[in-house]
């Protein structure tokens with residue numbers, strides 16, 4: 001099982017939107033996919049109309065290794081399951097800080113179900129915390145949505161700085177522009193003149209689009225209610241790029 | 254908890270429409286009705302999925318294929334997912350997990366459409382308060398498409414349940430409703446079996462390595478002919494697939510049969526009439542020379558994923574020209590083989606061969622051993638081959654040429670065929686040792702043989718590219734890495750050889766083999 005996580009210290013940049021759409025596209029292509037909504041606010045869970053509740057909450061997960069398996073819910077889409085969010089996940093750091101290797105707890109929880117899926121996508125809450133450290137440890141790659149503003153670029157520097165101090169060599173960083181509004185000069189300028197630190201940036205940008213905003217109303221991935229729309233196509237391109245970088249590399253063909 | 258039963262039969266007295274509205278009395282469903290779409294059951298030509306107790310069905314839906322792999326009879330889902338294209342081989346399932354599970358069942362065989370249905374399906378999705386689906390129920394009215402005709406055969410109406418993970422309660426509720434209050438009974442026969450019965454399809458017990466239980470006292474000529482006839486049928490079944498080259502397994506099975514046939518033809522001059530077989534033998538040899546190199550290339554090509562996994566990204570890219578070169582070579586050889594196997598010469602061979610096997614000749618017109626018990630006659634071959642192996646093997650050391658090892662490989666293979674085909678003629682106690690020791694040696698010689706071929710092909714290719722001045726440093730590096738790798742694997746196989754060979758030379762083993770000859774069966778006829 002490959003593990004991807006959306007991540008950004010900043011909130012409201014498109015993490016959840018990305019996680020939901022990519023999980024849907026991966027499943028459509030035949031990867032058995034699991035989406036874990038690690039954000040106690042449960043926006044991804046909401047998008048799939050699943051109840052934001054895990055029996056026993058986070059302490060239950062810690063106590064019984066089988067709890068995670070029982071928490072899994074099928075979505076309405078073939079090949080795509082979710083682990084719903086639970087409000088108790090706001091206590092992640094507290095609950096796991098006294099564990100033996102606190103940063104490895106998430107991966108440990110995943111062992112019993114890892115064989116059932118080809119791909120896990122984690123949607124994370126915006127923070128740097130023990131929870132995010134767990135994600136960095138478990139994930140093969142981080143998908144980092146960046147809004148093309150100077151401020152956003154700065155937070156990305158911060159993140160790079162953080163990883164420089166804490167080398168996690170296996171972890172691929174895959175930043176890409178999100179909510180790109182081509183009618184705004186600033187966006188155009190930033191996207192057009194990428195500074196050198198932005199090498200490794202994915203080629204696809206996700207446009208700012210009303211359709212994407214509507215996901216919260218439709219409660220479904222864009223590809224489902226607006227297939228072949230500009231937004232759907234943008235996510236498809238993004239998914240293809242990510243798939244090539246993270247899933248295809250081990251195969252010769 | 255008893256195993257789930259997910260396929261039910263709708264009583265003929267209950268119309269799907271009525272059943273649907275009865276369900277809707279109690280629960281909220283989202284409804285979808287699709288008419289006249291095609292549902293296809295996929296399997297290998299020898300029905301490997303079916304015979305393993307599973308069913309693979311596929312429909313085209315909203316531009317994607319929806320694939321359902323389920324258990325035969327109960328309908329329990331083994332895997333269900335959408336895919337962008339119709340997979341033919343296990344390797345074409347993009348997800349590694351499914352790929353491996355599929356390969357365990359179908360091997361390298363290709364999947365093909367076995368049965369098509371025209372379907373009229375009513376789908377009911379059970380919804381909760383958030384309009385989230387909790388279960389899918391399908392009422393399927395399928396018609397079997399009769400191949401090569403415009404006819405259809407109507408199947409009974411089946412109700413399928415598709416429980417959703419994490420919504421067990423919803424499933425139990427609906428199950429209770431349709432079985433307890435609705436009175437629906439589990440499908441007596443799987444819908445696929447039902448369709449197969451309609452079309453009178455019976456998956457034959459195809460086996461590329463048939464087991465023979467010959468009567469040890471049977472006349473040698475009869476026993477051998479029975480074995481040869483089985484292989485003749487296998488060749489016949491695989492020839493078309495081998496020529497089409499889609500699925501390497503056809504060629505593989507064709508060769509298994511052809512090689513065993515040739516071995517038996519050459520090893521029994523005291524049983525078979527020399528003159529009548531002269532032309533047949535020549536023609537078999539001629540045909541095999543086209544087929545064997547392709548099999549070697551198939552094995553080679555199947556290794557590329559493994560090669561790739563051992564190289565880094567930069568070197569991996571330079572594998573592609575080699576892969577393409579081998580693939581082109583295979584295509585050329587394939588074309589030659591096809592021409593040969595579709596020629597009149599091959600047709601004539603097969604006609605003559607069948608005639609020979611069918612024809613019953615009087616014993617007095619046949620060579621002397623034709624009428625002796627098969628156990629005795631085969632036993633002599635086994636002992637002879639065993640001795641040949643011992644003398645070839647004893648001459649080998651680290652310095653010996655690759656050719657010497659390959660010669661031993663050939664002889665060992667022939668002993669292997671004999672043990673595989675005739676082991677049941679002998680007491681298990683006496684033959685089991687030999688079977689095991691031979692297998693262990695054969696495994697070692699096989700890998701040596703394959704590695705050696707690959708090694709030579711690599712060098713030849715490297716040379717060719719250099720002559721054409723088409724080499725780049727990273728490419729040369731990759732080739733050298735591979736050559737070295739093959740060399741070191743070959744060395745490993747050589748180092749392993751003495752150990753494996755020793756098992757065959759043990760005194761006890763020699764005694765066992767001798768005793769195979771002493772045991773003359775119950776009729777006590779003939780002299781060795």
Ligand SMILES: Nc1ncnc2c1ncn2[C@@H]1O[C@H](COP(=O)(O)OP(=O)(O)OP(=O)(O)O)[C@@H](O)[C@H]1O
Nearest residue numbers: 011012013014015016017126179207208209212213
């Ligand atoms: N490309 C886009 N175009 C227009 N609106 C978008 C786009 N991407 C996201 N949005 C909207 O922006 C808001 C924030 O997006 P989203 O929830 O995906 O961000 P997030 O990074 O997960 O936020 P949080 O940090 O709160 O978890 C949502 O209302 C979403 O509908």
Ligand SMILES: [Mg+2]
Nearest residue numbers: 015016039043
């Ligand atoms: Mg979010």
